[in-house]
Amino acid sequence: MGKGKTLLISVGMEIMLIICITAANLNPTPILYFIFYNLLYGLIFSLFIPLYCLYKENGVSVSGSVLAEVGFKKPGIRQWGVLATFVVFSVGGQLIPKMAVGEQIQWCLLPMGIAPLIMTTFFEEFLFRGFVQSRIDRQFGWVLAILVSGAMFSLYHLGYPGFRTWEDILLxxxxxVGFAAAYKLSGNNLIVSFFVNLPNAFVTYILKYEQFPVMRVSSTIAAAVTLVLIGLILLLYRNTDQRRQ
Structure with missing residues (x-):
């Protein structure tokens, strides 16, 4: 994939993510929300299109596996070290100051957000780190790749009404950038970046739940169905990938 095409696809998908998430939050009716969010934002633009681009590239990679190229690799000691370091600082940095002053943490909110946040975190990591960052790193270098990945992660939150302030976008x-650095430092390991992002998402949700879309039972069911579809899609893609090698 040429440099110009990589940037064009990245910009195009970023715009579509913002449009889909904005549309989902304009009308909170469950069926419309899940069509725009789970289906369009998630399965189509964050998974199907990147996988299609990978397929068209003929699976050329050092490891011989297309999915390994986007970071599906077994973690080793180095990866676990990077993961532990980032989780301690990101989660501890949010919780410790609040717990130190006796602020009540709304842990009761977490169960309803687990499945939706796992789903969203996967889409974020697969697209922004595994797909976009890997390609920009290879074509433009790791510094620009980390900055672009961080910027795309930040700007796509413009689709969420609760995150449309300069302070939130800069934060x-x-x-x-931290997630992108974890991905790079771990050797482009999607598992590491996912498990760095996920605890941070859980903590951010219970601390700033009013900024998130409302989590309901229907959200959990829809997210669970979507996660099953993700697993089936990746399994089918892996089998196709192996047959092509």
């Missing part, structure tokens, strides 16, 4: 840029 999310810093957070996105």
């Amino acid at each position: 999310l840029f810093a957070v996105g």
